Amino acid sequence: MKDLRNYISIKRITLFSALIVVLFISEGCGESEVFNEVENIQDIIAPLPEYTPVPENNPQTAEKINLGKQLFWDPILSGNKDVACATCHHPEKGYADALDLSIGVNGIGLGEQRRGIVLAKRNANTIINTAYNGIKNDDSYTPQSAPMFWDNRAMSLEEQALLPLLSKEEMRGTAIPENILYDSIINRLNQIEEYKLAFKNVFGEESISMEKVAQAIASFERTIIANNSPFDRYIRGDVNAMNQQQINGMNAFINVGCAECHSGPMFSDFELHTIGVPDNPKLPSTDSGVNTYTFRTPSLRNLPLTAPYMHNGMHASLQEVMNFYEDVAEGDTDDINVHISINDIDPLARQLEMDNDVIDEIIAFIEALDDNNFDKSIPASVPSGLPVGGNIHN
Ligand code: HEC
Ligand code: HEC
Secondary structure (H helix, E strand, C coil): CHHHHHHHHHHHHHHHHHHHHHHHHHHCCCHHHHCCCCCCHHHCECCCCCCCCCCCCCCCCHHHHHHHHHHHHCHHHCCCCCECHHHHCEHHHCCECCCCCCECCCCECCHHHCECCCECCCCCCCCCCHHHCCCCCCCCCCHHHCEECCCCCEECHHHHHCHHHHCHHHHHCCCCCHHHHHHHHHHHHHCCHHHHHHHHHHHCCCCCCHHHHHHHHHHHHCCCCCCCCHHHHHHCCCCCCCCHHHHHHHHHHHHHCHHHCCCECCCCCCCEEECCCCCCCCCCCCCCECCCCEEECCCCCCHHHCCCECCCCCECCHHHHHHHHHHHHCCCCCCCCCCCCHHHCCHHHCCCCCCHHHHHHHHHHHHCCCCCCCCCCCCCCCCCCCCCCECCCC
8 A cells, every 4th residue: 555655645745835824824814713734634534546346356457347337236136136236326316325324125216216114224335435444544445455334344346246136125025035145146147148257257167156246336336436536636636615704614624623533534433432322213223333323434525415414314404413413412312312321322422512694514525525426327238138227127
């Protein structure tokens, strides 16, 4: 990861000049007086690298990415052949699904229109920028151990990719028992000439394995990146990329304490914290995360595309999220999870005091973390001949 370190230090120099200009501009306008300009901002929040980190044991090739894309869109990987990864991670919904809780097996429709009775236990994370999960401001990052899921229970895109297949609610259903699921999927793929050929071309061997399925899907996911938001451009030196309200919001974001957890290039420390989000009443039982209602700090990139928010989609808008933090800071327990007390909440999340102007500025800043220029292409067909993306057409 030497490259990354060099990259960051070069950017620091650019950033430093950018900050001098910012200080200069904001002097006369008086709006940001409440907040001191933050020094060494680049040690706290940072732009994304302009390249995608790839693990040594799974190098990218055009053929592998293409195979991964077919698998991602093909419902052949699901028990009833009705759900694909793309069902819940669809480009038109920011590679998520616009639902509080995902609807997998037996569901019909896309996004807000999707209907079904089997609910996944959590809100779907976006695929965008998962190539960077785990990245920090130092050089400790490796894509082989990138944390995945709201509780960090998988470590790498490769490890993550096979787990939705096993999940009864997401893709497996009840027709195929868990212990023979992978064998049945491999059997199915072996019966499709186009897949047999593609696996052979990509991996140089006849045999199809789940490991290869996972590698191909992970390679495709690493191409879904959005690393050129107004914030990235601003911090790389284009001082006009963010407006004054967003610049104020950036400073407030740090001064108020959001960056204590939402830090680094992804605006996440990728650690687990208790912030006390209430349970989603649609679920039959409480979800206490890893232990005392701890969940991973989510990235704050591309949020305008991926509402609703939190591990269970309980907050519909950024305004609702901000009101929640404000209530917690005031010690108001009406909005927090009934199974915990206010003292169980991470102290860093109990000190976030903001007035309405600051809330507006922080929301404007979060909007400057959005980059809508990612690959949204949808394959015209998939090798199985099944509906592309599963039963998403109403
Ligand atoms: C039924 C909807 C559904 C389907 C189908 C689905 N996912 Fe997901 N995905 C989710 C949900 C819900 C989560 C969060 C689960 C959790 O944290 O416990 C998630 C999380 C993820 C994450 C973690 C991202 C992060 O930032 O931690 C990745 C990567 C991912 N899915 C990829 C895939 C792939 C690859 C497939 C197909 C093999 C797939 N998903 C199929 C709903 C779905
Ligand atoms: C103590 C660490 C911590 C601090 C401080 C913190 N957050 Fe969070 N944030 C989290 C965690 C953890 C979650 C996920 C909680 C859950 O899903 O139950 C979260 C969720 C969010 C979400 C939802 C994102 C999504 O994709 O669902 C937003 C938006 C957000 N935080 C913004 C902020 C802002 C703005 C501040 C400052 C006012 C802030 N956070 C301060 C840890 C923190």
